[in-house]
Amino acid sequence: MELAVRLESLSKTYGSGQNAVTALINVTLGFPVASFTAIMGPSGSGKSTMLQCAAGLDRPTSGRVIVAGVDLTGLDETSLTLLRRDRIGFVFQAFNLLPSLTAEQNVALPLRLAGRRPSRGDVAAVLAEVGLGNRGHHRPGQLSGGQQQRVAIARALVTKPAVLFADEPTGALDTTTGREVLTLLLHTVHHHRQTIVMVTHDPVTASYADRVIFLADGRPAGELCDPTPETVAARMTHLEVTA
Numbered sequence: 381m382e383l384a385v386r387l388e389s390l391s392k393t394y395g396s397g398q399n400a401v402t403a404l405i406n407v408t409l410g411f412p413v414a415s416f417t418a419i420m421g422p423s424g425s426g427k428s429t430m431l432q433c434a435a436g437l438d439r440p441t442s443g444r445v446i447v448a449g450v451d452l453t454g455l456d457e458t459s460l461t462l463l464r465r466d467r468i469g470f471v472f473q474a475f476n477l478l479p480s481l482t483a484e485q486n487v488a489l490p491l492r493l494a495g496r497r498p499s500r501g502d503v504a505a506v507l508a509e510v511g512l513g514n515r516g517h518h519r520p521g522q523l524s525g526g527q528q529q530r531v532a533i534a535r536a537l538v539t540k541p542a543v544l545f546a547d548e549p550t551g552a553l554d555t556t557t558g559r560e561v562l563t564l565l566l567h568t569v570h571h572h573r574q575t576i577v578m579v580t581h582d583p584v585t586a587s588y589a590d591r592v593i594f595l596a597d598g599r600p601a602g603e604l605c606d607p608t609p610e611t612v613a614a615r616m617t618h619l620e621v622t623a
Contacts, residue, residue: 383446384543384575385411385434390443392429392598403429404440405598411543414573416566418586420612421595422620427579428547430595434577435545436464448542465494469536469544473551475528477520477535483507484516487535494539506534510564526557533564537574544568546578550585562588583612594619 392404403426432438445452477486488498510530550558568574586592587609594601
């Protein structure tokens with residue numbers, strides 16, 4: 381099975397001595413190409429830390445992160461920045477769009493930052509893919525929250541990343557709009573072989589994924605394949621009771 385992301389014996393400790401806080405302990409996980417994985421766990425379980433280390437936004441204390449066959453561990457900051465820009469996409473709860481730029485300009489921004497001339501056709505195509513083919517000239521303030529998140533997804537996908545990391549991507553959206561965004565993410569997995577790793581606290585959101593990996597106290601605490609909101613909620617309840 382081809383893996384888009386591999387974590388090997390990943391540990392992360394913040395601080396030192398008596399003030400040290402260990403967020404991840406010897407985590408080994410793989411995320412296959414064209415898969416949609418949700419990461420869940422009680423507060424403080426290490427979800428966000430794992431996502432940040434896997435995405436190259438934070439460096440682990442020990443262990444390895446391999447993305448698209450490249451070991452992030454030994455990269456200097458410049459090489460790591462280039463890899464994140466070219467091979468990794470990010471979608472967050474806050475849309476992080478530049479308010480002065482149009483949707484088209486926001487989507488094209490990663491390409492411009494990489495020194496590449498954005499193709500209007502490529503930008504238009506990815507906006508059409510997320511259902512905003514007629515909103516390219518609108519600024520974020522002229523778009524709904526769901527439309528802004530769609531622009532953020534288009535911006536993340538325009539570089540054709542090996543993996544898309546999403547941190548609570550529907551957290552700022554109402555239920556209906558959130559489901560539309562999740563359906564869009566699912567479409568990119570099934571039709572474009574995109575790999576998605578998503579942190580969420582919501583069982584319904586997690587049920588859109590192929591599998592759910594649970595963390596507790598910085599360690600993997602089981603997983604569910606073909607999850608439903610009910611099975612995810614039951615597992616989360618068990619983890620919180622035993623935490």
